[in-house]
Amino acid sequence: MSFTARGIIPAMVTPFDRQGKVSKDGLRKLVDYLIEGGVHGLFPVGSQGEFYALEKEEKKKIMEIVLDQVKGKVPIYAGTGAITTKEAITLTKMAENIGVDAASIITPFFISPTQNELYEHYLAIAKSTSLPILLYDNPGRTGVNLSADLVVRLSKVDNIVGIKDSSGDMSLTAEYIRRTSNDFSVLAGRDTLIYGT
Incomplete structure (x- = not known):
């Protein structure tokens, strides 16, 4: 994409x-x-x-x-993020119908999904839309983290085009950058780290 x-x-x-x-x-x-x-x-x-x-x-x-x-x-x-995959799909389809350019989808919160469950969550959303998708990692707010291994797997999905990383962990951010292709965007979600990415 x-x-x-x-x-x-x-x-x-x-x-x-x-x-x-x-x-x-x-x-x-x-x-x-x-x-x-x-x-x-x-x-x-x-x-x-x-x-x-x-x-x-x-x-x-x-x-x-x-x-x-x-x-x-x-x-x-x-x-368009939500606790459930079903709701995130509904919101993403709504955003697509409205005509936005991309969806940014935060990890589910309140629950504690495994990395494989997160993969299935994002994959189902990506398959439901033609919108470009930005993963959104904000573990300080959700209690859920996207590992570098998971982001690498998800970066291979055609319409998952990047990640907004609000983890504050520069080592993890560097891994996202190092291990994904050049056409996968890694955006700093914390103002204090904006120059690092």
Whole structure:
């Protein structure tokens, strides 16, 4: 698959109004602000966007607003991760139908899947969509880590094109880079490590 994740792709916060509803105006202003700042992509509905507290319809609305406001200027990497494979597939298909450019899928949280179960989870999602997929490793938030061996296996799946690594473990990040092909993107998910990748 010829899709390369690169550059500065900020994880977007989700602005809410005083009633706790997604602020459509605030979201549009945030998109404009980030694009004017020179980013290379946008990542809505991720950890910073409080995906875990959003209902499916809210996620859909956020993706639609971001897509409309971006107007093709930069790629959109929508967060479609969930605890279950079934829900992650549903969210990924929804994102694909909306028209985002890629899906970023965090490891399941609350449960403790094995590395082989994680392989099957990501493989099932990848088979369900034509979207490019970024794996998302954030063990500090999920309690689940993607090993270098697993990432190497998953990097061979055609539409799994990279990983957002928020582990903070530079040795692991280096292994991801060293052991995967040049067309597999490794993105630093921690600001303190941005120069390392």
